[in-house]
Amino acid sequence: MQETTVAMSRTESARRDADPSGPQGAAVDNAVSVRCVSKTFGSVEALKNLSLDFPRGELTSLLGPSGCGKTTLLKIIAGLLEPSSGRVEVGGEAVTGPGPDRAFVFQDFALLPWASVLRNVAFGLELRGMAKSEREAIAEKHICEVGLAGFEHSYPHQLSGGMRQRVGLARALAVDADVLLMDEPFSAVDEQTRRKFQEDLLDLVRNERKTFIFVTHSIEEAVYVSDQIAILLPRPSRVSEIIRPSGFRDKGADNLRRDPEYLDIVDSIWASLRSYVE
Amino acid sequence: MQETTVAMSRTESARRDADPSGPQGAAVDNAVSVRCVSKTFGSVEALKNLSLDFPRGELTSLLGPSGCGKTTLLKIIAGLLEPSSGRVEVGGEAVTGPGPDRAFVFQDFALLPWASVLRNVAFGLELRGMAKSEREAIAEKHICEVGLAGFEHSYPHQLSGGMRQRVGLARALAVDADVLLMDEPFSAVDEQTRRKFQEDLLDLVRNERKTFIFVTHSIEEAVYVSDQIAILLPRPSRVSEIIRPSGFRDKGADNLRRDPEYLDIVDSIWASLRSYVE
Amino acid sequence: MNRSLLLKLLSAAIVFGAWEIAGRVPVSYAFPTFLDSMTALFAMSIDGTLLRAYGETLRPLVAGIAISALLGIVIGLWIGLSEFCDWLFSPIFIVMQAAPLAALIPLLVMAYGIGLTSKVFVVCIMAMPVIVLNTASAVRNTPSSLKEMGRSFLGSDFDIVTRIILPSASPIIFSGLRLGISAGFIGAILAELKITPTGVGDIITYSRSIADYPSMYAAIFSIILLAVLFLNLLERLEGQLFAGNNRGYVSD
Amino acid sequence: MTLLGFRLPGFSSLILWALLWELVGRLDLTFFVPPLSEVVVTLVQILPTPAFLSALGETAQAFLLGVLAAVLAGVPLGILMGRNRLLDELLLPWVNIFLSAPLTALVPVLMVLFGFGMLSIVITTTLFAIWIIILNARAGVLQINRSLVEMAKSFGASPFDAFFKIYFWAALPEILGGVRIGIIRAVKGVIIGQLLISVVGFGALFELYSTNFLMAHFWAVLIVLFALAFAISELLAHLERRVAYYAARR
């Protein structure tokens, strides 16, 4: 399934969108499925009748213009916002609030300014009532993984933007949830670091079959890392297209830049995004 | 001069760096020139003996890892910080403080939270003592240009990050300075908007011969828009390399992505930035 | 009718209702009911007692508050901008802030007599420190990026003070003014209770000495009402001058 | 303040003012400003007297009880008001009223309701301190970063956790600021209470000394009071500075 060609995946996408249960139907194990969700804030209609499935063990990217409702969708899945209508299922059960099966990486990091890096990373576990020594050991491990070893006792304000974002990332990874909801998780890190994180993410998908829902503004990034890309229309947001890029991961980021297939798909996404804006 | 090839420009860069007056010497009309500038903050050495020329009517990008001193350099040119040693000339005269020939776009926007978008954009002109009706007319024009028509009477807290950044941009453009110092001016806007702004910038370079000094984290962006790219070393910062990409602007952003020459230069910058980090 | 007004009325009804009930119980023979007090208030307003009293009370109050506000903001600005001034003067105001004015009043009477001067002085001592200290700290905490922006767009020092520092400090300055004015009211009443009983303070003490408790409560009620009106006016002014940045409730 | 390259400590200027005071006292301009040295001598004399110690004890007790009540009631109430719109809309007008009301005028009412003893004085002290504490705690909660609340929720925080691990800490800089101002107001409150209700503690000393024109005694007690208020306020300011690192970055 991961090996379908680009051309195929794109025609397929239209069909899937029209009929959410799609051709792959019950065969696919969906970690998260969103059914006809709408959300209005006062008079602002952020989401309208949005349906989308997130297969287990896959990385799905959400692409769309700023303010189209990506964060809103993520928060609804996380159980932080109630949809105005429609339903969301995670692991087959309807979402009624936040749960231990999902972890959120916040767009604005949401770090506790009064707590050290260590405590911040361990905070999710602290709230789950894990003993101090245990949770700190786990946090240490994740701090190393995001490259912040040595900063355990620093405070957020002593870190650069990119480093702070990595703390938020480590915190979400530390709780070891099945579904990771990541809202522009790499926006503040510099390009070199971003590259490394993309690799780490792909490792998690490959080895631990975690499900990622990933918001990004970078088309290139989305094409490189995703199993599935959902392109959202501007407000009120629905899914306009689902694209399943394939096999790019294995080619390696450096070679990719000149890969014609890759360039084709980037171009076409770019073209469709542009058309909505105009 | 703008038409030198990439290969040439790169070998040239090393020479220019070694001898600031360079082979083009007095022939080049430099809008800004920075001579042996050092800057220390307490014990932190941010810049060390940095020399760099910014030719008139050209766009120069500064590329470098986070915290390497790009903002510091821009503020020294703007006259907001005093260098610890060395001198800066703008239009042939030594800089002693801010002047009407330079306008600054701040990394953190620096908007007045109590003032409407209109007043914020007109604020530079207000400080110059321009009459209200006149300055508001000019501000209106620039608000339209950055795509914020209709938000004139909104307050900064009612805008999204990208919109706020555009207000800061419009304010700098409104004072019609010769030299524009832009500190990551597009970091918060989405890709489509960013693309539009890049075009607008290039128009200003082409038609009004304004001089831009431009900080960015995006190598692709730098290569596309710049006449000259200065790559800065990590702290204490010096210029490690000057690259003069040529002719990419005229190819159009969409075609560029597949241009091998473009890809080469992006790759090489990528490689050299990476080498410093490691 | 909108929700917030409705809730205000509701909470007023609850509190006044509780007062009425407590007065009817009665909690103490010296505790009149709400309605009795309002009747007394009405009577005093009709026969002009209240008007005359406020003529007396408002003079030192308004003069003191005006002086404290102007001088306080100027000194605060100065302290906030100059390190030397900060060093020299801010300890004085910090000490002054803690001054138990009630105890100092006899001294003031000795120094400035029993006339308007010492009452104005009382109001100033109460009101000024918090205005000065708030202004100074707000001025000191003006975001440096805004000041830099002002400089880069060629603002003169005066421009930067009036167009950037003051507006940016305004929320804190206004909260200082609010506290200062409320302290000024306390000072004015204290002066009338402790220096010479005139104005509203006199109504309070005299009604008490003749056991006319409804009038006493009416006077207290009226001065509180006045203080609240005064502060609402100030809030209105702040809203007009600087559009606020109200971020709403967490629960919303 | 730096002078000739030396960093002068914050309150060193008080020495300058003390010298000025001494000078004015020595010039004998008015009888109610005796030289500072005389005041200090008097202070040393009266400090160990039982009259002074018991006054200090009485004042300190009323003050501490009043402040404690204000903090214990004010902080949670302020946080709740910041979180709950209905509660806030019901209570905020009253908090504002009492913050700005001339509380001195209310003292006679307190005497009627709570008697003439310690209780009324403690309540006066509390009333002087509590409103600003409530308002500041509320303001601290209102400006809390919503993402922090959502983050805690997404990690499954209970309301109790959220209160103690998020709201309290996020509002702490404002809370401390409020407590500091509140305490300074409480000093006034306790003295007003001790002068207007029953004349006890420092209030009695002030009354006694001023009616008998014992100016050196008067100033000596005043200095003690200043020093106490000052010490507490500096302690809190110090705590405030310790959380200042995150105050601007929430």
Added chain:
Amino acid sequence: SAETIRIALAETPSDELAAFFVALDRAKANGLNYEWTAFSDEELAIQAVLSGQMDIGFGTPYAAMQRSKAPVRIIFQLSKLKFFPVTTKKYEKLEDLDGQPILLHSRGGGTDSIANVIEDKVGITFGQRSYVPGSANRVVALVSGQADATIIDLSNKNKLMRQQGDAFNVLPMFDVEASDEALFANLDWIRANEDDVQILVDALLSTWRDMNRDPTIIGRETDPDGPIGQLPAEILGGLDDFYIEAVKGGLYSPDGGGRVAARADMEWYSEAGQLDGDPESLNIEDFWYLAPLDQAGR
């Protein structure tokens, strides 16, 4: 009697209260338990007794007795209204004060009533009346030139005339026998605590008598650990002078006032406007409870 009686003072303990505390000590020696609270003014002390929060109060609550019809009775006259009009050299006699501003203690207080009676008896009307509580404060106002005329108590008059007699006049005035401070309590409470009241009045009367014979006993009998003994040395040093002058000035009646004082009070306070009705028709028993004093005098 085991119960502690609560005494509401109208001022903080100072030299003027030394005699009272000496009497309290004597009462204590006879088995009286007491505690005291100082209020900042007479009204509060009266209010405290009226509402039952205090048992015995300091002051002259005639207005309250008549207006509130509360069964409050005076049991002992502590001091007489010995106040003196003092002016700058501008004025020579009371008549000169016609239409002139004057400084008094408080509205409705003792000095206010003196001013009322002066107006009546001399046939003048004062100009603006300003109020500054505390004789000492009024002296300061006078000395610093903020007022030209005031009414002050005996000890402050003496002090002022000693120090700056050449700058001020004490205007000649008629004698006043009415009470300035008296002890009062609720009649029901008095009846329920006859024994305690008797002990107290006995002690007071004996002290007042001894003091009139030898004013210095106050200084000698003052308990060095009591509220008076703890006063600053500056005040304690002047104690003897204060009582010698006070006794000479007739401030303290050696028989605790009684019927004479009651009669005088009723006349005085009627004239001053604090009591309504013809003084002749007023009934002493409505204002005074004389039994303990009579008993003590026996």
